[in-house]
Amino acid sequence: MTSALFRRLCARFLRPARPREPSPGLRNAFARNTDFGAGNCHCCCASTRAVVPRYGERVKTPPIRVTLVDGHGPGPAVCAAVRAVLKATAAPVEWDRQPVSVHRDPTTGRPIVNAELLESVAETRVILHGPVxxxxxxxxxxxTTLTLHKALRASVGVQPFASVDGHRPFGHxxxxxxxxxxxxxxxxxxxLVTPGVVQSIKTVTxxxxxxVARFAFEYAxxxxxxxxxxxxxxxxxxMSDGTFLKACRSVSTDYPDVDYRxxxxxxxxxxxxxxxxxxDMLLTPSLYxxxxxxxxSALVGGPATVPYMAFGSDVAVFGTMYDGPAICRKDVISEPVINPTGIIRSAAWMLGHLEMPDKRLLIETALNETIRQGVKTRDMGGTACCEEYTDAIVHNISRLS
Amino acid sequence: MTSALFRRLCARFLRPARPREPSPGLRNAFARNTDFGAGNCHCCCASTRAVVPRYGERVKTPPIRVTLVDGHGPGPAVCAAVRAVLKATAAPVEWDRQPVSVHRDPTTGRPIVNAELLESVAETRVILHGPVxxxxxxxxxxxTTLTLHKALRASVGVQPFASVDGHRPFGHxxxxxxxxxxxxxxxxxxxLVTPGVVQSIKTVTxxxxxxVARFAFEYAxxxxxxxxxxxxxxxxxxMSDGTFLKACRSVSTDYPDVDYRxxxxxxxxxxxxxxxxxxDMLLTPSLYxxxxxxxxSALVGGPATVPYMAFGSDVAVFGTMYDGPAICRKDVISEPVINPTGIIRSAAWMLGHLEMPDKRLLIETALNETIRQGVKTRDMGGTACCEEYTDAIVHNISRLS
Structure with a gap:
């Protein structure tokens, strides 16, 4: 992908596109439930003034088809929660459910994702996946996530972290x-250089x-x-990290209003x-x-509460950070708990991306309201199971909408 | 260094060598001041039953010459604290103070340490350094630390972390x-592959x-x-991290009493x-x-409280983790504070290494007692400056000895 093309891509993803503004009542409810209200938003979980990434022309005619991968472990449970929440918002999304599996290319030995999943994403261009x-x-x-990103050329990842009101194990x-x-x-x-000696080559261009830096600054x-x-x-x-820093410094000069560190x-x-x-915002190479x-993610209540997005030139990937049961408190280590917060937030992002900012705001408000009401899963210090938590969110959605 | 040689090295460093056992009174004082008492020690900061790494034949005749590098920033202040503490214990250590500087080899471009420092360490074979x-x-x-480790062939690092009683920002x-x-x-x-494209090669043997794994298991x-x-x-x-894991698994089979994860x-x-x-114990490749x-180190009160050691076949390096002022609490960010805890602990380790376990125990006990008495530097939540803190430790040493 050339830099110029990527720049246009950034501009397309990030341009202000709000075909349907949320109602004042919903906006007030959101502001009441979180301090990410208008004027204070530094995070994409905020919605009232956040710029909604958009998908493009294909998705404008409902129903919008989205590839859904349940994944393994808690995947089916959290994806069921997402489907219930999106159904409650009456979002015109039609799921194309696909399995995911990785096998190795017999000639190169490189991992590759199953073809039917790639074919589905080639059509829908939007994928939401649970833990893989x-x-x-x-x-x-x-x-598997990396294999998927490479197959879909989703070269930039965005991960917002925000501790929600009512669950702040390490403060705000x-x-x-x-x-x-x-x-x-x-x-x-x-x-393999010689038996017992192996080299990994890190390539930085x-x-x-x-x-990536331009995407980050545009986003900022x-x-x-x-x-x-x-x-x-x-x-x-x-040399390698130096090249990355030189690129960041060079791009940062085009954005004098953003402090670069x-x-x-x-x-x-x-x-x-x-x-x-x-x-405030981190700009990072892959492993880092x-x-x-x-x-x-440990500071905001565990990976199960964190959504992530990945963008390529013609695809958007939404998911959660965890790839196993969300275990983050000592007292629940022996018993895995399932927390759908991250993937529900991710689905809300997806609706924003699909030009439904009102529905995104609705889900986020209902989610925050639920946590504030004390309905939390066990890893967040509550007693609710995944279904009870989802039911409470659905109830709040119907109350707010 | 061959594996067999390294194994012998480990055995030499780690064999129980206690020419002078600490007195029962001092041992009781230590047990009172920390929960690292006899029978509970899982960390090298514990002393009563910890195995003392020893240096070898050269160091048996006092005074023992040790290379001391003040370093920059808070270096001179914390090294002065170390000198005061060791003087209070009457340890027969003679400092060979050296500057440190790194310049690039004009032919290879690789960083190299100043020759006078290397010559000093070639003679003393023990070095204690402040922030570089x-x-x-x-x-x-x-x-600079990496350059020093490479120059001295100090290929294995040991870093013990232990929150002390009286300063536990994240629990025990x-x-x-x-x-x-x-x-x-x-x-x-x-x-450089071509302008704008750089490769870093990670070599794992x-x-x-x-x-390294054998050192770790011997130590465990x-x-x-x-x-x-x-x-x-x-x-x-x-392949590369896989090679590391294969080596660890292979070595772990020789130590059935140690659980490998x-x-x-x-x-x-x-x-x-x-x-x-x-x-309990981490076994890690370099960057990780x-x-x-x-x-x-963030969980035990910041890097300024953490000592480190590095071992080679004929050298031992002692230092602290930080390479700048110890800033780890929000309220003191604007004002750098100097905390000599880590380097004093490191000096105590060094005395253990030099076959003076009683003096090591004395310093650690006095340090823990000082913190328990509420005399702490600002980054630990107290009000003492570096000198006041050191004076309190020196006072406790004279009281305990």
Missing amino acids: PDTASDGSQVS VRMVNVRDNVSGEYSENEH RQHSEA VANGHYHVTALHKANVMR EEKLDKFCLRVTNDPCRY GAIASAAV | PDTASDGSQVS VRMVNVRDNVSGEYSENEH RQHSEA VANGHYHVTALHKANVMR EEKLDKFCLRVTNDPCRY GAIASAAV
């Missing part, structure tokens, strides 16, 4: 991570780094982020726990992005 | 990280991974660690914040070790 297995069909370890945390999804350490370029401007922090280890990997990854991991407020996201 | 600058003489970013955390210091991402092997057995968790990203870097790095970063008790250490 981290083993290939031959039993070897694999990152609000951040967004814009990351490269597919290059750097995730190039998957490895070889100026062009791709600039494209569109969503009111006031500073962007690039994470790196350029004191060790001077740099931080070493290990220092970030150290500081974010004690003082998350010092970060995964680590930073994991570190921050 | 992260810029080379030409102003470019560089990891106790862990130790044994890490590879010099290979993997830290190979510093990079090249089975032999070196086995040596000697110090009573009951499980070892290897951190990896083998779902993405299957594996965890993905991002999952670790997520889980450690919410439940640090699930980890730095990230894990940073994440854990």
